[in-house]
Amino acid sequence: MIIVADSGSTKTDWMLLTDEGALLLHTMGFNPLYHSEDLIYDKSKEELDKHQVDLTTVTAMYYYGTAVWDHAKAEKIARALRRLFPKAHVEVEHDLLAAARSTCGRDPGIACIIGTGSNTCLFDGKTVTDNVTNLGYFVGDEGSGAHLGKALIRAYFYRELPPDLVSALEEQIPGGKDEILDNVYSKPQPNVYLASFTKFLGEYRNHFFIQKLIYQSFAEFIDRNVRKYPGHLSMPVHFIGSVAYYFQDIVKIILEERGMQPGVFILKPIDNLVQFHKAHAEPTN
Numbered sequence: 001m002i003i004v005a006d007s008g009s010t011k012t013d014w015m016l017l018t019d020e021g022a023l024l025l026h027t028m029g030f031n032p033l034y035h036s037e038d039l040i041y042d043k044s045k046e047e048l049d050k051h052q053v054d055l056t057t058v059t060a061m062y063y064y065g066t067a068v069w070d071h072a073k074a075e076k077i078a079r080a081l082r083r084l085f086p087k088a089h090v091e092v093e094h095d096l097l098a099a100a101r102s103t104c105g106r107d108p109g110i111a112c113i114i115g116t117g118s119n120t121c122l123f124d125g126k127t128v129t130d131n132v133t134n135l136g137y138f139v140g141d142e143g144s145g146a147h148l149g150k151a152l153i154r155a156y157f158y159r160e161l162p163p164d165l166v167s168a169l170e171e172q173i174p175g176g177k178d179e180i181l182d183n184v185y186s187k188p189q190p191n192v193y194l195a196s197f198t199k200f201l202g203e204y205r206n207h208f209f210i211q212k213l214i215y216q217s218f219a220e221f222i223d224r225n226v227r228k229y230p231g232h233l234s235m236p237v238h239f240i241g242s243v244a245y246y247f248q249d250i251v252k253i254i255l256e257e258r259g260m261q262p263g264v265f266i267l268k269p270i271d272n273l274v275q276f277h278k279a280h281a282e283p284t285n
Contacts, residue, residue, distance in 0.1 A: 001057045003085070004277055005068045006098055006270045007065040008241075010192050013270040016053065022274070025051060029116075031066055032073040034189065040080040050083070057192045058085040062277055064098035064269075065108075066117060096121040096128055101276050102237030102269030109263060111228055112221075114251075115241030116195040118144035132225045137191040143221030145195025151213050152197050153180060162209050167249070172200060191235040198243055214247055219254050227258065236263030 001063045002017045007030050014025040030040050048055065061081050068074045070091045072091040081090045097112040100123035113119045122130035137146040155161045156169060157177065171180050183193040204210045226237055236262055244251055245267040253260045266272065 001054075002060045002277065003058055003062070003088075004270065005061070005063045006095070006102045006268070006273060006275050007053050007063065007188070009066055010063075010195065012044075013268060013269050014047075015274050017274065023051065024270070025181040028076065028174075031189075031190075032069045032076045033137050037076050037080045038073070038079060041083050044080065044084055049092075055085055055088055055250055058088040059111035059204075061085050061088045061090045062273070062276075063090070063092045064086050064273065065092065066095050068094045089128070090103075097129060097270060098269050098273055099238070099240045100128055102240060102266060102272035105266050110226055110232060110237045111224065112239045112244065113241050114143050114145075114218075114221065114244035116143045116145045116192055116243075118147070118221055118225075118241075122227075122229045122231075128177060128244070130229060137194070141191075142163075143243070145198045147194075147216050147221075148201055148214065148243070149194030151217055152201065153194070155185075155209075155213070156180075162207075164284055165204060165207060165209060168204065169200060193242075198246075202246060211250075213249055215254065218247070218251055222254050222258065222260075226260070235258055235259075236261045238263035238265075240266045240269045242267060251280065 006013045009031050010029045012029055014027065016023040016025065024172065025047055027043050035261060063081060065077060068077060078090050078092045079148045081092070092274050095113060096119055100121060102118045103109065104123045104125065106125045107124055108125050111121050111123055117137060119134045120132055121128045129239045133251070134140055137144070139146045147183065158164065161169065186191045187193065201214060202212055205214070212277050226232055237255060239245070239251065243266050248265045
């Protein structure tokens with residue numbers, strides 16, 4: 001059995017491949033900045049056990065995840081996976097490589113992630129050759145769900161939100177401002193909480209204030225990240241992630257205004273990653 005996993009800050013997709021077919025499972029998202037090896041192991045095993053997966057039959061495990069930017073963080077994930085799958089060859093890669101492989105295939109291009117967080121890379125058809133440093137949700141993550149949520153909350157607290165949007169937002173936040181501050185400053189994974197406001201933005205996306213907010217966040221993402229790559233005007237700019245996928249009409253407008261070529265928009269890269277690894281190895285029981 002071969003397993004391919006794609007993990008963001010919110011959710012992990014696990015695709016299990018055997019000669020009989022494929023099974024897609026979901027767990028919480030794992031981030032080595034915030035999660036321990038034991039938590040990654042326990043939460044993964046819990047879901048796999050529900051489906052009676054024989055962990056000893058896994059021969060290869062390919063994991064792509066957020067915040068896996070150096071050996072120490074990759075190794076934290078890898079140790080948990082080696083405990084889960086004692087007989088498997090384990091590879092842990094950054095989610096940027098997942099973005100590149102699932103959108104560019106074997107062609108050069110720029111691959112972008114816009115989900116809970118955001119990131120970009122330049123891809124030459126084989127490897128990631130450049131990456132504008134991602135600063136995370138505290139000071140970066142332009143265009144991401146967390147960045148959009150932060151912009152909405154700022155507008156709400158600073159009394160910049162139009163009255164009709166204030167009323168609509170307060171209906172969804174029973175605890176009011178205290179609830180927001182508690183989730184942002186006292187509870188784990190505030191980036192995931194902030195990104196949850198993209199649902200509200202989607203509901204009111206035709207409102208002029210929301211359109212402007214989304215446009216400004218995506219424009220900042222393109223200008224601060226994508227336009228820094230050499231050749232950005234001559235190659236397609238691809239996207240993965242729910243935020244880019246559901247607001248792709250706005251992303252395309254911004255790219256075209258800057259003379260750039262919109263590429264593909266993929267909600268989840270897992271299916272494309274499976275095809276990539278199938279081309280390199282045949283699944284076995």
